[in-house]
Amino acid sequence: GENVEQHPSTLSVQEGDSAVIKCTYSDSASNYFPWYKQELGKGPQLIIDIRSNVGEKKDQRIAVTLNKTAKHFSLHITETQPEDSAVYFCAASLDRGSTLGRLYFGRGTQLTVWP
Amino acid sequence: EAGVAQSPRYKIIEKRQSVAFWCNPISGHATLYWYQQILGQGPKLLIQFQNNGVVDDSQLPKDRFSAERLKGVDSTLKIQPAKLEDSAVYLCASSLVNPPTEGNYGYTFGSGTRLTVV
Numbered sequence: 001g002e003n004v005e006q007h008p009s010t011l012s013v014q015e016g017d018s019a020v021i022k023c024t025y026s027d028s029a030s031n032y033f034p035w036y037k038q039e040l041g042k043g044p045q046l047i048i049d050i051r052s053n054v055g056e057k058k059d060q061r062i063a064v065t066l067n068k069t070a071k072h073f074s075l076h077i078t079e080t081q082p083e084d085s086a087v088y089f090c091a092a093s094l095d096r097g098s099t100l101g102r103l104y105f106g107r108g109t110q111l112t113v114w115p
Numbered sequence: 116e117a118g119v120a121q122s123p124r125y126k127i128i129e130k131r132q133s134v135a136f137w138c139n140p141i142s143g144h145a146t147l148y149w150y151q152q153i154l155g156q157g158p159k160l161l162i163q164f165q166n167n168g169v170v171d172d173s174q175l176p177k178d179r180f181s182a183e184r185l186k187g188v189d190s191t192l193k194i195q196p197a198k199l200e201d202s203a204v205y206l207c208a209s210s211l212v213n214p215p216t217e218g219n220y221g222y223t224f225g226s227g228t229r230l231t232v233v
Contacts, residue, residue: 004157006157032214032215032216032217034215034221034222036224041226042226042227043119043206043208043224043225043226043227044158044206044224045224046221046222046223049217049221050217051216051217089157089158091157093214093215094214095214095216099171100170100171100213100214101146101148101163101170101171101210101213101214101215102160102163102171103158103160103215103222105157105158105159106157107155107156107157108155108156108157
């Protein structure tokens with residue numbers, strides 16, 4: 001099955017700086033890559049996603065890039081704010097086969113933004 | 116639009132006891148998922164329903180876990196008997212389409228049920 005690796009496991013930045021979280025995946029057939037933000041005591045919340053036919057997507061301060069050849073994708077957060085502090089998860093999914101719809105998650109990155 | 120509702124929020128049980136979790140997905144979402152999230156890890160799929168039929172239960176420990184989705188709406192997940200390693204957050208999610216895709220066609224997760232087995 002698909003294996004998603006995520007780095008770093010913890011990330012501390014100063015308010016206003018940028019943060020980058022990187023993920024790799026193993027199955028070249030994966031074609032949907034969402035990112036989730038999980039705050040303490042809450043479920044994961046979708047913040048941005050990308051399909052494999054697109055190389056980059058941006059939504060205000062958040063962007064995701066995808067390199068299909070290298071099988072890695074990254075989350076970029078610019079002008080970080082203390083409220084960005086949370087655990088971020090990357091995930092990958094295939095649109096075929098017996099695992100249709102299943103999300104394979106990375107282990108998460110604890111982002112802390114210091115004021 | 117109401118989100119995915121889960122109950123209870125917290126549950127503490129002794130090992131070998133049984134427990135049940137309930138999930139009400141977003142109205143109109145045909146696909147429902149149960150994920151297990153162990154502390155410090157990403158969620159892992161336990162079971163996936165399409166309407167009231169099981170699509171994928173390959174990761175469900177069937178000797179102790181069971182799930183059903185009657186009438187294609189609400190779902191319950193049961194553990195009997197519980198083990199210490201079942202301590203985790205159990206997340207329910209739903210999606211409008213399968214496979215999920217961008218934006219409003221992606222997953223929506225509930226807040227989860229935190230289970231502690233002592």
